[in-house]
Amino acid sequence: MTSLTSSQTSSEGVLELATRARAAGRGLALANRATKDAALEAMAQALLTHAETLLAANAEDVRRAEEGGTPAGIVDRLRLTHDRLAAMAQGLRDVAGLPDPVGEVVRGSTLANGLEMRQLRVPFGVVGMIYEARPNVTADAAGICLKSGNAVLLRGSSSAAASNAAIVEVLRDAVAAAGLDPDVVQMVPADSRETVRAMMRARGHIDVLIPRGGAGLIRSVVEESTVPVIETGVGNCHVYVDRAADLDKALAVVLNAKTHRPSVCNAAETLLVHADLAATFLPRVVSALQEAGVSVHGDAATAALPGVVPATEEDWDTEYLSLDMAVAVVGSIDGALDHVRRHSSGHTEAILTEDQGAARRFVAEVDAAAVLVNASTRFTDGGELGFGAEIGISTQKLHARGPMGLPEMTSTKYVVTGDGHVR
Structure with a gap:
């Protein structure tokens, strides 16, 4: 050689x-x-x-x-x-x-x-x-x-x-x-x-x-x-579960996005849950994540659940690449968009919703290389998108963006x- x-x-x-x-x-x-x-x-x-x-x-x-x-x-x-x-x-x-x-x-x-x-x-x-x-x-x-x-x-x-x-x-x-x-x-x-x-x-x-x-x-x-x-980028990827989400689909997508292969850049690192779902879906998804071995770092509402570690400000900007996930409750899609705007690395963001208006707004307002609707962040991948393979995922805006x-x-x-x- x-x-x-x-x-x-x-x-x-x-x-x-x-x-x-x-x-x-x-x-x-x-x-x-x-x-x-x-x-x-x-x-x-x-x-x-x-x-x-x-x-x-x-x-x-x-x-x-x-x-x-x-x-x-x-x-x-x-x-x-x-x-x-x-x-x-x-x-x-x-x-x-x-x-x-x-x-x-x-x-x-x-x-x-x-x-x-x-x-x-x-x-x-x-x-x-x-x-x-x-x-x-x-x-x-x-x-x-x-x-x-x-x-x-x-x-x-x-x-x-x-x-x-x-x-x-x-x-x-x-x-x-x-x-x-x-x-x-x-x-x-x-x-x-x-x-x-x-x-x-x-x-x-x-x-x-x-x-x-x-x-x-x-x-x-x-x-x-x-x-x-x-420039390729790190993946501080978010999944937002909207008030109009199908909760069974949402649970499966969140688990896949976090646990399918947590050490890669398209694994989800932060989960945002609409406040209307805090009493029902939040305990369910946190429990499922914990059963899958995920350590949950939560905001005040999430940290009230058993076994949740109180999140620090650093958690919202962390690409864990491990079985850890930051979880927060947001009051509306505006709150979700604001959180993503402040903490996203511009890699992949996902919304789970049956409300097409909410989906269109999320797609239009999120600034990222890939935005997914009702699908796991793990699909931001050259092979999965039919490119055969990929040389990297670009988060810049010149020449190439995405896989x-x-x-x-x-x-x-x-x-x-x-x-x-x-x-």
Whole structure:
């Protein structure tokens, strides 16, 4: 596997990787869909063929994390299983089944003077990924970048070093076997923060950076990078149970949103309940959450229930990534909207209601990358929305917002064709 050695953690070393990526990416940008899809299929099969090797490497990372006292939620994000490897492979196959975005005509027309104008999707070139914990991101990012014609430099966290190294080696071998330059997928070592700084300063060598992880990582990359950044965000996601909600549906959605996989960014962290439901639904949902192992942090009304921990002001802004949930009673939809406005991270917000007027108002007034009506926040996911996989969930408002699939990993260029036209 071609990558930096531990002694090559200088900016020169990262630039060397970027130079190789740029050269490999030129060939990838010209590859047809059949070639790219064959590579994705080979990558998917390689994950399954080498499952035991990958799981053994991951077990080493998990052991180190547990011995180091890493919180259970982070360990869960780090852990691979046969099922999770199968899901990674299926994600690559799903991406292979999607249309190739490269060369798609975004818009086009014949101008009044006879010039033919087309705006086409084109690859960025070299994409840098800086991410924490989750080794599945390694495969997702490699696959999405390859299909969208981009070379990728993957810089995972030291906590997943063994897993990521094993995955990248397997993927590179598969890419090479499919006839593409394996340098379209490269790993940047995680043994020094200097490699992160070098990537953030590699303007002109790396075309775009995508940070994916905790608030500290994302803020650091956004604030310090000279390379353009697509900002992904933390998920302080809310579920508002309106006075007109179907309470049986609401109970199922709240439990799914919180407990299906609490360690991920689209898990719900705060539950808002309309005051008209405080006497009936609030005790029911709190009890169900507690039975599922959730520690409830409640406002004054909720804290009056057995076993509820009084919430602090910090709770309303916390992305727990664990079996914890903040719960508050609001007097109206206005109260819910105000709470979301003050505390949302702009990721995903959900309303549960049978009142279409309330749903329309919530959708119109909430400022978030995704707004769900009568559905779990867990659906804010590229795979669930039919994108095959995702490279991250953008909470910014420029270029890409929400789950980023293949189109979001392209830029555009204009092709204007004339016949000796002069202005």
